[in-house]
Amino acid sequence: MKKLLYLALLIPFITFAQRNYLDEGNKLLSQDKNKEAEELFKEAIKSEKNNLVYQTQLGLALTNQGKYSEAEKQLDKVLSKEPNNTGALWYSGINNFQNGNNFRKAIMYFEKAYPLIADTSPQFFAVNFFIAKSYRNLLYTEGLTYDETSRMLETSKEYVKLQPDATDAAQFSAFIKYVEENRFPPNVKIWRVIKGN
Known part of the structure; x- marks a missing residue:
């Protein structure tokens, strides 16, 4: 019992x-x-x-x-x-x-997640990195519209601002400078960069 x-x-x-x-x-x-x-x-x-x-x-x-x-x-x-x-x-x-x-x-999903991630979260610099890097890959393959290029620059700059000591920060900064100096005007539908330029 x-x-x-x-x-x-x-x-x-x-x-x-x-x-x-x-x-x-x-x-x-x-x-x-x-x-x-x-x-x-x-x-x-x-x-x-x-x-x-x-x-x-x-x-x-x-x-x-x-x-x-x-x-x-x-x-x-x-x-x-x-x-x-x-x-x-x-x-x-x-x-x-x-x-x-x-x-x-990838960009579509990251952009949907973007407003849901606190800017104090470690994921915030990462979401900027992934959006910027995805656009960069597209710039070399399919090309980007003027607005897409602007978003690529915006997220690239945010990444560098949040991660100034990252090993790829200098590379990102050099890329930002290249894009700002060479981007096509808004009336050009698609801007594509051939790697090596």
């Missing part, structure tokens, strides 16, 4: 002693154990299918493994339920940037 009473008292605590999937998964991500993180977040989603944090982190684990198509589908699911989910927007931008196939799509 004593054993049964003890077990009855223990059951509520057993039920509430859930696994901390988020901490475990994020630890795996920080250790670059992305496959393990993917499996853990899939398990977490089975236990809590509506948890968008688990779903978003699964998207990151997939991106980190170069599973860009799977990551995009996963993150799109989150954004269909919560269009202003900062994490999903950020990771979607990263996913498209790393994939290298669609810098315009």
Whole structure:
């Protein structure tokens, strides 16, 4: 009888002693154990299918493994339920940037995340970096409109202002100077730079 009473008292605590999937998964991500993180977040989603944090982190684990198509589908699911989910927007931008196939799509996601990121957050300099760098890649491939060039300059300058000691700050500054001295006037539809210029 004593054993049964003890077990009855223990059951509520057993039920509430859930696994901390988020901490475990994020630890795996920080250790670059992305496959393990993917499996853990899939398990977490089975236990809590509506948890968008688990779903978003699964998207990151997939991106980190170069599973860009799977990551995009996963993150799109989150954004269909919560269009202003900062994490999903950020990771979607990263996913498209790393994939290298669609810098315009990367910019779209980063621009949606931009107003949701506090200017005191470490991600604020990073969002400026990724937008500027995406536009820069497009300048050398597809070309940019006058307004896109202006946005590239704006985010490049913000990045340099926020990260003056970064290893690439001088390179960014030289690029800003080059663009300001050579950009085409507003009446030119697309400005494309051939690398080496």
